[in-house]
Amino acid sequence: MTMVKPLNGDDSAAYGMMQIDPDVVAAYPITPQTELMQNFAQFHADGRVQTELITVESEHSAMSACVGASAAGGRVMTATSSQGLALMWEILYIASSYRLPIAMNVINRTLSGPINIHCDHSDTMGARDSGWIQIYGENPQEAYDNTIQAVRIAEHMDLRLPVMCMQDGFITSHAVERVELLDDDVVKDFVGGFTPTYPLLDLDNPVTYGPLDLYDYFFEHKMQQIDAMSRAEKVVREIGKEFGEISGRSYAMLEPFGMEDAETAIIVLSSTAGTTRSTVSDLRSKGRKVGMIKVRGFRPFPQEELISLLDDVKVIAVLDRSDGLGAYGAPVFTEVRNALYDEGHKPEIVNYVFGLGGRDIGKKDIVTVFDDLDKIISSGEVKRRMRYLGVRE
Amino acid sequence: MSEKPGWKKIPVAGLIVDAGNAREYKTGDWRTQKPVIDRDLCTNCLTCWVNCPDSSIIVEEGKFKEFDYDHCKGCGICAGVCPKKAISMVSER
Amino acid sequence: MPSLKTLSAREERLSPGHRLCAGCGASVAVRQILMSTELPVVVAASTGCLEVATTIYPYSAWKVPFIHNAFENSAATITGVESMYRALKKRGRLDQDKKIKFIAFGGDGGTYDIGLQALSGALERGHDFTYVCYDNEAYMNTGIQRSSATPIGANTTTSPCGDEIPGKRDYKKNLTHIVVAHDVPYAAQATPSYYMDLINKAQKAIETDGPTFLNVLSPCPRGWRADATKFRELGQTAVATCLWPLYEVVDGKYVLNGMSKRIADGKAEKKPLVDWLSMQGRFKHLFADEKGKAIIENAQKKVDRDWEKIKALASI
Numbered sequence: 136m137t138m139v140k141p142l143n144g145d146d147s148a149a150y151g152m153m154q155i156d157p158d159v160v161a162a163y164p165i166t167p168q169t170e171l172m173q174n175f176a177q178f179h180a181d182g183r184v185q186t187e188l189i190t191v192e193s194e195h196s197a198m199s200a201c202v203g204a205s206a207a208g209g210r211v212m213t214a215t216s217s218q219g220l221a222l223m224w225e226i227l228y229i230a231s232s233y234r235l236p237i238a239m240n241v242i243n244r245t246l247s248g249p250i251n252i253h254c255d256h257s258d259t260m261g262a263r264d265s266g267w268i269q270i271y272g273e274n275p276q277e278a279y280d281n282t283i284q285a286v287r288i289a290e291h292m293d294l295r296l297p298v299m300c301m302q303d304g305f306i307t308s309h310a311v312e313r314v315e316l317l318d319d320d321v322v323k324d325f326v327g328g329f330t331p332t333y334p335l336l337d338l339d340n341p342v343t344y345g346p347l348d349l350y351d352y353f354f355e356h357k358m359q360q361i362d363a364m365s366r367a368e369k370v371v372r373e374i375g376k377e378f379g380e381i382s383g384r385s386y387a388m389l390e391p392f393g394m395e396d397a398e399t400a401i402i403v404l405s406s407t408a409g410t411t412r413s414t415v416s417d418l419r420s421k422g423r424k425v426g427m428i429k430v431r432g433f434r435p436f437p438q439e440e441l442i443s444l445l446d447d448v449k450v451i452a453v454l455d456r457s458d459g460l461g462a463y464g465a466p467v468f469t470e471v472r473n474a475l476y477d478e479g480h481k482p483e484i485v486n487y488v489f490g491l492g493g494r495d496i497g498k499k500d501i502v503t504v505f506d507d508l509d510k511i512i513s514s515g516e517v518k519r520r521m522r523y524l525g526v527r528e
Numbered sequence: 529m530s531e532k533p534g535w536k537k538i539p540v541a542g543l544i545v546d547a548g549n550a551r552e553y554k555t556g557d558w559r560t561q562k563p564v565i566d567r568d569l570c571t572n573c574l575t576c577w578v579n580c581p582d583s584s585i586i587v588e589e590g591k592f593k594e595f596d597y598d599h600c601k602g603c604g605i606c607a608g609v610c611p612k613k614a615i616s617m618v619s620e621r
Numbered sequence: 622m623p624s625l626k627t628l629s630a631r632e633e634r635l636s637p638g639h640r641l642c643a644g645c646g647a648s649v650a651v652r653q654i655l656m657s658t659e660l661p662v663v664v665a666a667s668t669g670c671l672e673v674a675t676t677i678y679p680y681s682a683w684k685v686p687f688i689h690n691a692f693e694n695s696a697a698t699i700t701g702v703e704s705m706y707r708a709l710k711k712r713g714r715l716d717q718d719k720k721i722k723f724i725a726f727g728g729d730g731g732t733y734d735i736g737l738q739a740l741s742g743a744l745e746r747g748h749d750f751t752y753v754c755y756d757n758e759a760y761m762n763t764g765i766q767r768s769s770a771t772p773i774g775a776n777t778t779t780s781p782c783g784d785e786i787p788g789k790r791d792y793k794k795n796l797t798h799i800v801v802a803h804d805v806p807y808a809a810q811a812t813p814s815y816y817m818d819l820i821n822k823a824q825k826a827i828e829t830d831g832p833t834f835l836n837v838l839s840p841c842p843r844g845w846r847a848d849a850t851k852f853r854e855l856g857q858t859a860v861a862t863c864l865w866p867l868y869e870v871v872d873g874k875y876v877l878n879g880m881s882k883r884i885a886d887g888k889a890e891k892k893p894l895v896d897w898l899s900m901q902g903r904f905k906h907l908f909a910d911e912k913g914k915a916i917i918e919n920a921q922k923k924v925d926r927d928w929e930k931i932k933a934l935a936s937i
Contacts, residue, residue: 192742
């Protein structure tokens with residue numbers, strides 16, 4: 136029987152972790168992830184999980200211990216944000232190249248400096264080449280749902296790659312919403328048991344992890360990882376569909392809204408997708424042909440599906456909550472534009488960097504974006520491709 | 529020289545599943561001098577064995593059997609620690 | 622304490638064919654440590670000479686399960702392995718009677734310096750594991766750079782002896798004291814030249830429950846510019862000068878061992894530091910001028926001070 140509770144994103148993700156009851160969790164506190172781990176620690180102290188909780192002395196040690204635990208042969212989870220993710224950066228690459236199915240919640244917070252504890256995506260965008268699967272959740276419900284799916288995605292035998300699930304710091308993590316929680320048994324059934332591959336604790340088959348891999352073999356090992364990542368999209372969709380069967384909420388890589396006849400569209404991630412959807416709904420009721428695509432799965436990037444949704448769109452605005460300093464466009468923009476390069480129909484694309492360091496974005500701002508896009512259509516020209524939304528000059 | 533295997537043929541993640549297969553790599557050709565034992569002087573104290581960096585002293589039933597010349601790097605530690613001076617290092621040049 | 626004969630019947634856990642230097646003190650130490658217990662072990666190692674030379678793909682010299690993660694985190698990594706072991710046992714996914722022990726190896730670079738945080742955290746959390754630092758007194762794997770374990774005056778590539786500066790200007794950090802400050806059940810200093818002492822301590826460290834620590838001075842003929850055949854003398858002189866006293870700290874109580882105990886009891890002679898310095902090319906420049914002589918004098922005074930401290934601690 137489903138329970139409905141008012142929970143914020145930290146609470147709901149922690150609840151999901153509790154129901155999964157991972158074998159080992161190694162974590163370190165950082166705003167705005169802290170409440171997630173505090174919740175989990177309380178579950179642990181109350182005996183509601185059997186997890187071995189390692190309260191490590193830094194995020195670098197958190198991910199290091201996760202690597203050790205996962206290689207030992209069990210289910211491992213953790214969570215972090217911002218500087219914590221940055222501190223574990225070198226180990227992220229190791230976790231992925233060792234093909235360890237670790238599941239991590241990342242509560243998006245900007246990377247310093249100067250120090251700022253609020254939301255933007257600079258932290259996880261900085262890890263987009265680390266070989267982790269990246270899934271962005273819009274609200275506390277998705278934070279919960281993604282946490283549960285992450286374990287299945289990571290541990291899929293076609294993959295064995297670590298997964299990070301994102302939610303916007305404070306905006307989602309600390310905002311209470313209505314969340315439908317699945318039954319403990321339903322979650323347990325869905326995630327199932329853990330199947331180890333090459334576990335260190337199998338003394339009869341001793342294995343060496345992490346050799347010195349010189350130029351005569353390293354490339355081949357990387358190819359294996361690249362090959363695995365090429366199967367990730369299929370797995371994310373498969374698990375998203377299966378999750379739909381137990382919850383009534385299925386998930387994919389992209390979530391279009393109003394795209395059936397949209398002439399202008401916004402592509403956006405995470406909580407701002409909610410703001411955008413609400414705006415699109417309002418504008419469409421007034422007869423404007425606007426639409427939006429929420430990107431849920433960012434790594435791997437769902438290029439083919441994206442192209443198929445943009446057939447009739449004239450102008451797109453890609454909203455990025457981080458910038459790529461010195462790059463021609465911010466991360467999501469570059470993925471979208473790149474995806475469309477070979478296509479016959481190439482909509483005009485402009486980039487809006489917004490919300491850095493938690494700068495708020497509201498429906499009024501979304502309306503101005505759509506107004507800008509209309510201006511591009513009517514004038515026939517793009518005066519500026521890279522735009523910054525909400526910053527004071 | 530044999531062709532090295534491609535990425536489809538080797539275990540993932542750089543895992544080495546054949547534990548201890550370093551034995552197949554013959555470090556014996558590093559040597560410029562090799563240890564030689566005078567069995568009359570050897571008392572099988574095994575001091576050489578416990579000090580060998582390369583596990584290259586073969587002991588059988590608690591007695592010195594032979595040097596593993598496939599792997600011995602000729603460091604000379606065994607000759608240095610032997611209390612009976614039963615081991616001498618002989619140049620191989 | 623099993624005899625060498627008994628030990629020789631045990632399966633070698635480190636195979637030959639690894640590519641550590643001929644005469645490497647670390648490999649002697651590691652062999653001795655691995656043979657000290659019959660309990661099955663899982664090993665984690667930091668980036669460094671030991672890890673790099675024993676696992677050059679596709680070859681591994683480790684006949685036990687082994688993981689290398691990164692440079693500074695073998696302690697953190699092993700606590701992950703150990704925690705999973707406890708987790709799986711608790712859940713019945715691992716044989717209840719199977720007792721596995723966990724060992725992390727790190728060089729002085731990966732332990733005294735970059736690995737200190739992870740070591741401290743692992744000790745504080747009380748995991749059941751043994752940390753072994755094979756101290757060869759510099760970042761040897763990358764070509765002999767100074768670490769905080771490098772002795773004063775030593776010539777390394779980042780503390781070279783030059784026209785103005787005569788080698789490393791700082792004293793060697795005392796890591797064993799730092800570890801003891803974590804109130805661990807067992808910590809010890811050893812060196813493979815006194816192999817029975819090392820093997821005995823290794824067995825105690827591994828078979829004691831809780832976080833234990835071994836600091837093992839591992840002569841590096843290459844980096845120390847010393848004669849590999851003088852391996853035994855090198856280690857024994859380090860002990861005889863009281864530069865590297867052999868001791869254990871068992872539940873906080875300091876106990877001197879072997880030659881160090883004999884020296885403390887007046888039954889053996891404490892040798893001057895120059896005996897140690899003159900065996901190695903990395904200290905050669907200290908004998909060339911007045912500046913060097915002054916360093917030797919100060920270094921001797923420091924050795925003497927530290928030795929008095931250890932004796933005092935051992936008499937509590």
